[in-house]
Amino acid sequence: LWGQVRQKLQETVGANNYSTWIEPLVFSSLQDGVATFAVPTQFIGDWVRRNFADQIKHLMTTAGSAVTRIEFAVSKRAPAKQATAAKTTAPKPAGELPGAPLDSRFTFDSFVVGKPNELAHAAAKRVAEGGPVSFNPLFLYGGVGLGKTHLMHAIAHELKARRPDLNVVYLSAEQFMYRFVQALRERKMMDFKQLFRSVDVLMVDDVQFIAGKDSTQEEFFHTFNALVDQNKQIIISADRAPGEIKGLEERIKSRLQSGLVVDLHPTDYELRLGILQTKVDAYRAKNDDLVMSDGVLEFLAHRISTNVRVLEGALTRLFAFASLVGREITLELAQDCLADVLRASDRKITIEEIQRKVSEHYNIRFSDLIGPRRMRNLARPRQIAMYLAKQLTSRSLPEIGRRFGGRDHTTVMHGVRKIEELKALDSQISDDLDLLRRALEA
Ligand code: ADP
Ligand code: MG
Numbered sequence: 001l002w003g004q005v006r007q008k009l010q011e012t013v014g015a016n017n018y019s020t021w022i023e024p025l026v027f028s029s030l031q032d033g034v035a036t037f038a039v040p041t042q043f044i045g046d047w048v049r050r051n052f053a054d055q056i057k058h059l060m061t062t063a064g065s066a067v068t069r070i071e072f073a074v075s076k077r078a079p080a081k082q083a084t085a086a087k088t089t090a091p092k093p094a095g096e097l098p099g100a101p102l103d104s105r106f107t108f109d110s111f112v113v114g115k116p117n118e119l120a121h122a123a124a125k126r127v128a129e130g131g132p133v134s135f136n137p138l139f140l141y142g143g144v145g146l147g148k149t150h151l152m153h154a155i156a157h158e159l160k161a162r163r164p165d166l167n168v169v170y171l172s173a174e175q176f177m178y179r180f181v182q183a184l185r186e187r188k189m190m191d192f193k194q195l196f197r198s199v200d201v202l203m204v205d206d207v208q209f210i211a212g213k214d215s216t217q218e219e220f221f222h223t224f225n226a227l228v229d230q231n232k233q234i235i236i237s238a239d240r241a242p243g244e245i246k247g248l249e250e251r252i253k254s255r256l257q258s259g260l261v262v263d264l265h266p267t268d269y270e271l272r273l274g275i276l277q278t279k280v281d282a283y284r285a286k287n288d289d290l291v292m293s294d295g296v297l298e299f300l301a302h303r304i305s306t307n308v309r310v311l312e313g314a315l316t317r318l319f320a321f322a323s324l325v326g327r328e329i330t331l332e333l334a335q336d337c338l339a340d341v342l343r344a345s346d347r348k349i350t351i352e353e354i355q356r357k358v359s360e361h362y363n364i365r366f367s368d369l370i371g372p373r374r375m376r377n378l379a380r381p382r383q384i385a386m387y388l389a390k391q392l393t394s395r396s397l398p399e400i401g402r403r404f405g406g407r408d409h410t411t412v413m414h415g416v417r418k419i420e421e422l423k424a425l426d427s428q429i430s431d432d433l434d435l436l437r438r439a440l441e442a
Contacts, residue, residue: 045072114271142264
């Protein structure tokens with residue numbers, strides 16, 4: 001029966017498809033309408049299921065045995081000649097992996113760990129050990145400049161050192177799309193698929209980029225599933241949590257959530273100071289003439305935003321300036337030299353922006369948020385807005401009170417305390433705060 005069906009398939013799928021996908025199938029059983037085949041690799045089974053299952057079912061049924069489902073079992077016993085039939089279509093320039101180059105500075109050694117990033121760092125370390133896959137995918141997310149790319153490169157460096165046998169591929173979602181479109185244009189989809197499915201560890205950075213790009217998403221989803229099925233490690237980063245990426249298909253979101261999701265929180269003062277100190281030490285190791293007054297780093301850590309890239313930029317500018325004029329870096333020099341950066345960090349967030357975002361988020365009117373009414377559904381968002389105003393602006397409690405319809409500073413203080421309390425107990429509130437803070441800091 002299978003012999004007949006094969007012959008028919010040869011006509012309908014074409015010689016190329018036939019030798020690549022149909023020939024390696026070894027018919028093993030037919031029971032209760034389920035036809036089972038042995039295949040040399042999972043990949044071939046998946047591919048046949050997706051592309052030829054209907055034809056096979058149809059042809060087998062017309063040949064006399066009703067088949068409702070097709071199963072594949074990966075078998076080492078599948079004939080070698082047939083197994084290599086698939087391999088001959090593998091991309092010729094073997095070893096030409098689709099990854100992007102790694103930045104040699106982005107290692108675990110140069111990554112400063114603090115409260116906001118300790119979980120992400122621990123998860124990255126675990127994956128970098130190259131042991132058995134324990135969570136798949138690892139999904140890292142966080143705002144701009146918080147170290148996502150740094151951590152991913154660090155994983156890649158470490159894996160390459162520890163497990164040179166593994167194919168580790170790092171690339172951005174944008175590069176993934178570019179590769180995909182190129183393969184489509186040059187009619188090399190087969191090569192593209194084979195190439196990506198031969199990877200042992202796949203890292204895709206800034207995956208939010210493929211949101212709304214339907215065919216790229218689709219292909220990413222297939223690549224992702226094929227690798228997970230083969231128990232290959234996948235590491236993904238994005239600027240927000242999987243569920244919050246607009247324009248991403250539900251099934252992809254849920255796939256991305258199925259492993260370990262960890263976020264990099266905005267840096268806090270201690271982490272910023274730690275990073276600055278590390279960078280100064282590294283600079284001093286090469287330039288022993290650097291003289292810096294006490295308090296400069298503390299000042300920078302206080303005044304410059306949570307984005308580490310901005311922090312580094314400021315420091316680089318200070319070093320350059322100091323070496324040009326050959327002067328000690330004093331607080332005044334820093335203030336002068338970084339005036340624009342400091343101003344940019346200062347005008348960050350206004351109370352009004354906070355009030356707008358909060359009323360949008362809770363779907364209440366702006367006028368109600370700052371108005372006199374005391375209903376619970378208004379009171380809580382109002383307290384949240386007060387809390388954020390205290391956290392994200394440099395306004396005093398009385399000033400905040402004034403901006404909330406002339407309330408007393410003790411009311412503000414009470415609101416701030418209430419939210420501080422609830423934040424630890426109520427995960428809905430802490431999620432809301434996270435979201436709002438991110439939206440405001442974006
Ligand atoms: P993201 O990809 O999250 O936007 P990056 O990984 O590109 O951010 O980090 C921005 C810059 O900040 C890089 O130069 C990186 O080395 C540095 N950086 C971020 N976090 C840390 C950290 N914890 N320790 C040291 N450097 C950091
Ligand atoms: Mg990045």
